[in-house]
Amino acid sequence: MMKKYVFGIDVGGTTIKCGLFQTDGTLLEKWEIPTRTENDGDQILPDVAKTVLQKIEEKEIKKEEVAGVGIDLPGPVNEKGEISVAVNLNWGYKDIVGELGTALGGIPVQAANDANAAALGEMWAGGGRGTKNLIMVTLGTGVGGGIIIDGKIVAGAHGAGGEIGHACVDPAEKEACNCGNHGCLEQMASATGIVRLAKRYLADYSGKTLLNPERISAKSVYDALKAGDEAAAAIVEQVSQYLGNALAIFACVADPEVIVIGGGVSKAGQILIDGVKKYYQRDAFISCKDTPIVLAELANDAGIYGAAKLALDGAGSLEK
Amino acid sequence: MMKKYVFGIDVGGTTIKCGLFQTDGTLLEKWEIPTRTENDGDQILPDVAKTVLQKIEEKEIKKEEVAGVGIDLPGPVNEKGEISVAVNLNWGYKDIVGELGTALGGIPVQAANDANAAALGEMWAGGGRGTKNLIMVTLGTGVGGGIIIDGKIVAGAHGAGGEIGHACVDPAEKEACNCGNHGCLEQMASATGIVRLAKRYLADYSGKTLLNPERISAKSVYDALKAGDEAAAAIVEQVSQYLGNALAIFACVADPEVIVIGGGVSKAGQILIDGVKKYYQRDAFISCKDTPIVLAELANDAGIYGAAKLALDGAGSLEK
Numbered sequence: 001m002m003k004k005y006v007f008g009i010d011v012g013g014t015t016i017k018c019g020l021f022q023t024d025g026t027l028l029e030k031w032e033i034p035t036r037t038e039n040d041g042d043q044i045l046p047d048v049a050k051t052v053l054q055k056i057e058e059k060e061i062k063k064e065e066v067a068g069v070g071i072d073l074p075g076p077v078n079e080k081g082e083i084s085v086a087v088n089l090n091w092g093y094k095d096i097v098g099e100l101g102t103a104l105g106g107i108p109v110q111a112a113n114d115a116n117a118a119a120l121g122e123m124w125a126g127g128g129r130g131t132k133n134l135i136m137v138t139l140g141t142g143v144g145g146g147i148i149i150d151g152k153i154v155a156g157a158h159g160a161g162g163e164i165g166h167a168c169v170d171p172a173e174k175e176a177c178n179c180g181n182h183g184c185l186e187q188m189a190s191a192t193g194i195v196r197l198a199k200r201y202l203a204d205y206s207g208k209t210l211l212n213p214e215r216i217s218a219k220s221v222y223d224a225l226k227a228g229d230e231a232a233a234a235i236v237e238q239v240s241q242y243l244g245n246a247l248a249i250f251a252c253v254a255d256p257e258v259i260v261i262g263g264g265v266s267k268a269g270q271i272l273i274d275g276v277k278k279y280y281q282r283d284a285f286i287s288c289k290d291t292p293i294v295l296a297e298l299a300n301d302a303g304i305y306g307a308a309k310l311a312l313d314g315a316g317s318l319e320k
Numbered sequence: 321m322m323k324k325y326v327f328g329i330d331v332g333g334t335t336i337k338c339g340l341f342q343t344d345g346t347l348l349e350k351w352e353i354p355t356r357t358e359n360d361g362d363q364i365l366p367d368v369a370k371t372v373l374q375k376i377e378e379k380e381i382k383k384e385e386v387a388g389v390g391i392d393l394p395g396p397v398n399e400k401g402e403i404s405v406a407v408n409l410n411w412g413y414k415d416i417v418g419e420l421g422t423a424l425g426g427i428p429v430q431a432a433n434d435a436n437a438a439a440l441g442e443m444w445a446g447g448g449r450g451t452k453n454l455i456m457v458t459l460g461t462g463v464g465g466g467i468i469i470d471g472k473i474v475a476g477a478h479g480a481g482g483e484i485g486h487a488c489v490d491p492a493e494k495e496a497c498n499c500g501n502h503g504c505l506e507q508m509a510s511a512t513g514i515v516r517l518a519k520r521y522l523a524d525y526s527g528k529t530l531l532n533p534e535r536i537s538a539k540s541v542y543d544a545l546k547a548g549d550e551a552a553a554a555i556v557e558q559v560s561q562y563l564g565n566a567l568a569i570f571a572c573v574a575d576p577e578v579i580v581i582g583g584g585v586s587k588a589g590q591i592l593i594d595g596v597k598k599y600y601q602r603d604a605f606i607s608c609k610d611t612p613i614v615l616a617e618l619a620n621d622a623g624i625y626g627a628a629k630l631a632l633d634g635a636g637s638l639e640k
Binding site for chain 2: 133145149156159163165167169180245254257279286288
């Protein structure tokens with residue numbers, strides 16, 4: 001029977017976002033359910049199966065019309081669809097594809113890391129539309145990343161493909177990252193990292209500024225920059241240099257068609273891109289200096305799009 | 321007819337290395353011809369075709385038994401098998417697969433960058449045997465690199481996949497790299513880069529040392545280190561930190577199963593690996609800290625092995 005539908009499920013620490021798509025990429029409906037992390041999160045996958053099966057029934061969809069269910073999770077997922085740990089879900093090891101597939105009565109399941117799925121989503125329907133090779137960096141509370149080569153997620157040997165937030169961009173950094181290392185990109189270019197750099201800068205700054213060190217946020221830094229604030233400009237210069245240099249190094253590895261920047265911090269818009277581009281172009285290898293750096297377009301929906309695409313690709317490979 | 325043979329051709333600036341392999345990877349014979357770079361190198365591909373066809377005749381091989389000819393070249397080769405420029409061959413743009421395929425009377429041709437082919441060779445038959453995801457770094461006159469994901473070369477959108485020698489590891493570096501940028505890994509960890517760092521170090525060093533600034537080489541630095549020389553130890557520490565940190569960053573992108581280090585400098589042996597590993601493990605993301613870092617095993621044959629594997633993989637995809 002013709003496959004008409006595909007589901008994309010994006011599991012976060014508090015909410016599970018769900019999307020029902022046509023196989024051509026049209027988002028038909030999206031909804032959310034809470035993430036029940038109690039009891040080692042043992043209801044999370046059953047809840048996902050339940051909401052998908054309910055939607056199938058509600059829409060009078062035949063199971064055979066469903067190409068698959070893609071699901072992304074906040075943790076390292078390997079190529080077999082197993083996760084080793086997901087702190088925000090209170091999970092240790094779990095066989096996502098196996099457990100969810102069984103609960104769904106045999107509908108094919110594909111699983112990936114959430115940042116990787118977001119990259120795939122942006123490639124399918126967002127800032128990287130029309131490309132097959134992409135680096136995505138998500139500047140949120142942390143820095144996530146996803147690498148797409150030839151249309152496929154680079155999951156990595158330990159599920160750490162695209163873990164670019166933990167690229168060590170400044171080994172001399174004294175403060176430790178949450179991961180235990182020192183000088184991770186996440187400490188410089190995430191929302192919290194920008195605040196950290198801002199506070200450090202302002203502690204030694206005696207000039208006039210719109211920034212209040214007591215109530216600072218990444219948004220306030222970029223807002224002050226837009227208002228012509230000199231201290232904000234100097235802080236953003238630091239952030240841009242770290243991020244632009246790191247992206248130039250990543251491009252020497254993967255040489256993507258496009259670099260997509262998303263996450264809450266990217267709401268600052270083109271001014272963020274312009275800052276990063278300056279240092280990217282300074283440091284990138286000559287063949288890669290003109291690689292476009294663009295804003296993500298799918299915002300919080302990148303995950304469900306990417307998860308759905310993952311399921312579609314998996315269905316494609318099964319049908320071969 | 322059963323495909324029994326495959327050729328691997330490694331084109332360098334002075335010599336073309338050629339290998340006749342069985343399709344199981346056994347190297348039957350290897351030989352060299354000179355690289356004729358005069359007249360814009362217009363005889364290079366005809367010479368390759370000629371030597372391959374002669375070998376086929378000499379060995380009484382039927383053309384139908386040849387799975388293909390793989391060729392690697394010192395320049396950026398895209399996925400279609402076109403090269404945009406190869407300075408050492410006096411080449412501008414050339415359609416390698418088209419031209420060589422015609423000259424070979426239709427035997428299938430696959431082409432790749434030389435450093436990428438070396439990485440594939442080490443995966444097939446060298447230090448990365450048994451893996452499908454690998455980063456290779458070649459420390460020679462320059463620093464080359466190759467990234468293998470899921471058994472395939474990452475060629476990149478501009479043929480610059482794996483151009484890790486031009487990762488900008490020290491934007492504050494005053495001297496320029498051959499590529500025009502400042503602070504490339506190649507300026508720190510190639511044979512010439514190590515000499516550069518050594519001369520800089522010795523200029524400010526007043527202690528005793530085995531090293532003679534007038535006659536220094538990467539080999540002499542590592543030899544002095546093995547003899548307990550303090551200045552050599554300090555120089556190698558710098559090299560190791562640059563290279564170890566860079567590999568840790570690359571691993572955040574590709575998360576390989578193994579990192580292979582080859583090229584002339586790697587003849588220093590395990591002491592080089594030990595130095596790099598110290599800083600790699602300091603800076604690598606937690607999931608990747610134990611990724612093995614090993615010496616390449618195929619030396620100058622990595623290219624012909626990789627080129628042959630490329631032809632085999634191409635033949636496989638054609639037969640589908």
